[in-house]
Amino acid sequence: MRIIAGKDKGRRLKSLKRRDVRPTTDRTKESIFNILGPNIAGTRFLDLYSGFGGIGIEALSRGAKEVVFVEKDRRNIKVIKDNLNLVDYEKISQIINNDVLRALPILNGEFDLIFMDPPYEETELYTNTLNKIKSYNLLSDKGIIIIEYDAKDKIEIPEGYSIIKEKRYGKAGIILVKEIKGKDE
Numbered sequence: 001m002r003i004i005a006g007k008d009k010g011r012r013l014k015s016l017k018r019r020d021v022r023p024t025t026d027r028t029k030e031s032i033f034n035i036l037g038p039n040i041a042g043t044r045f046l047d048l049y050s051g052f053g054g055i056g057i058e059a060l061s062r063g064a065k066e067v068v069f070v071e072k073d074r075r076n077i078k079v080i081k082d083n084l085n086l087v088d089y090e091k092i093s094q095i096i097n098n099d100v101l102r103a104l105p106i107l108n109g110e111f112d113l114i115f116m117d118p119p120y121e122e123t124e125l126y127t128n129t130l131n132k133i134k135s136y137n138l139l140s141d142k143g144i145i146i147i148e149y150d151a152k153d154k155i156e157i158p159e160g161y162s163i164i165k166e167k168r169y170g171k172a173g174i175i176l177v178k179e180i181k182g183k184d185e
Helices: 026-040 054-061 074-087 100-106 124-135
Strands: 044-048 066-071 093-097 111-116 139-150 161-169 172-179
Touching (some): 044 054, 054 074, 124 172
Parallel strands (some): 111 139
């Protein structure tokens, strides 16, 4: 796992060999950040189901002003902490060691970008997470949610969201959605 662009481009990050964690591939990561373009700088970024923290750390390397990581596995939390220490991003990061659905109600403020990558086999988590993001008003008015999923699955996007873009990269799919906040959208 490595940082592919920004201030810490090329820096290797720690990970663990685990079957239950699947870090986003460099190809998929690059595609996500190419789609988002320069919109990363100065953002408040939420990394849900963080795994080892690679996506959130990539956002920090590209100029995000803050990243909040939400991950329930303590072994993964230690790796995220080690990686943040490695690139000196501890002061602009927050780590929440909790189940995502339990953590969402306690988050403060809105986020400009939210990345979510739940375990592929638990497809109901996609809809449940999107519904809670909306109900707790966690997405800023122009905010975008980036969803990574297993390309063989069909992800149900709940009412109140519109799809901006959908792409597939080998075994992974990416959907970018925004919240429909008013009648004009």
